[in-house]
Amino acid sequence: MHEFFLPVIKSALRSTGIETDKQIIIEQPADKKFGDFSTNIALLTAKECKSNPRELAHQIIEHLVFPPDTIAQIEVAGPGFINFHFTSFFIMHSVRQILHEGNAYGKGSIGKGKRAIVEYVSANPTGPLTIGRGRGGVLGDCLANLFAAQGYEVTREYYFNDAGRQMQILGESVRLRYMERCGKEIVFPDTHYQGDYIRDIAENIYNQHGAVLAESSDVMTFKKSAEAIIFTSIKKTLERLSIRHDSYFNEHTLYTPDEAGISANQRVIDALKEKGFIAEYDGATWFLTTKLGQEKDKVLIKSSGEPSYRLPDIGYHISKFERDFAVMVNVFGADHIDEYPDVIEALKILDYDTSRIKIAINQFVTTTVDGQTLKMSTRKGNADLLDDLIDDVGADATRLFFIMRSKDSHLNFDVELAKKQSRENPVFYLQYAHARICSLLRMAMQETGFDPASSEDYSLLELLTSPSERQLGFALLNYPDMIKASVRLLEPQKMVEYLHSVAELFHRFYQECPIIKAEPDICKARLFLSLATRQILQNGFRILGVTAPESM
């Protein structure tokens, strides 16, 4: 819609003799009586024009020239806003576009010809996914969908490490449980993984190999088995939420030397050293972040000779630059908040364009059951498992609940609410609107023999003029702008709110306007409007990864 107003307003400003570098802001007023769109340009420029805003607004209005039949009314209101009211003809005429474009409606071109990478989940295979990971997973998946909807070619990547110390402990944990299974006395340290799944894996190995492995102290077999089993289970859990990655990036590849015998990690060290940001002391190799104003330097290679996580993180991002992504989105939880500034700093020093990197941090999840808030910890094995939650409330509710709050706010996941098959549950409100439309279309087919999906008599839409029809149509046309806003803010929650308002407006329209019982042309027009609504809901649901039931 900005595209509709911008040229007209710009040209009016020129004609009025206003020169300004202020950005022209066109917004939808919260209150409908202030029109469909409004601009505050007169308020912004009044000072530099040495005029009062209302007077200036009137002058601007004189020079506004819109295409015929689009604008019903323009007025100056309040301190100097210019408010625009569309004709219902223009709104309904525009709704045709939704029906013409179908699944492609709302697809933007901002990312056309560009590649984006969204990295999310990225849990090391040390245990089943927890609810906290789920939020990041769904957030990342929705962001990937949103970027794809803007025309980007999106790679969904999972970054993991199966070579670190945690994995060693995992292997050792499984070995101990296996020994226990073989009837040996064991001492199971607190530092090891306590979860029941460790016993399951041990049991699995025992069933395969019997007790023969008890003779060896080799951890490798246990680690490998555990990794394979856990990774498979992680993917299975993600699959239940329709989360699929295109690419798995193993951190360890950054440790292995290339043809020239140099590892990616080593190249990072060399490059930073050349820029004067590396020093060695206390037996370790340091990134001199004190030169950047930070309190402490950061370790890149520990005195043990192993890289700390920061070094491969930098290398990993360089790999993204080398793979030539125009946008790189990193999704992670609030507990990793301190992780990225150093990486960004290092990349800046190495002359990479870090403005391509977008960070989406999601705050924590607490679950409420019976009004009791539960806290969790992976290590202690008492974490809430994502699988259990999906068992409990289903995939749709899981996904929707994770993104129906802003990522910046703590999520209070009310398990009982999500389970309810009733009006209190917001998932059903959205899905019901879709099911209701499907049912309506089926019924219309039966009663009148008219199928809006196989007709192109779209101009009938222009017969619709009632407020509830107009408001619904207007809301549908906002879909492309909502996608843009969601991408810009990295916030799928915007889409949830938007779809909720679409559902609400449809229900009102349905309540107020008889459809099948209306006279034939109006009936057809209203069926077209319903079909367009269903299209928007479907397109939106696809981005959120929620199913669109045809009946409920």
Add this chain to the structure above:
RNA sequence: GUGCCCGUAGCUCAAUGGAUAGAGCAUCAGCCUUCUAAGCUGAGGGUUACUGGUUCGAGUCCAGUCGGGCGCACCA
């Protein structure tokens, strides 16, 4: 102590620096002989934690105070 996030209706949360701060749930009052009542209409409910500042205008930006969450390793 310090970095980041948060503080808005009884509860869970919205609100690209805009006009009378909005939804859902809960509460109360209405609407099904008519296309799905898992729906619709209406009512009540607020010192946007507090104090200053910036400007035509602040829930939003800035400074400070108070309160909550998450980090602050040669773990990832």
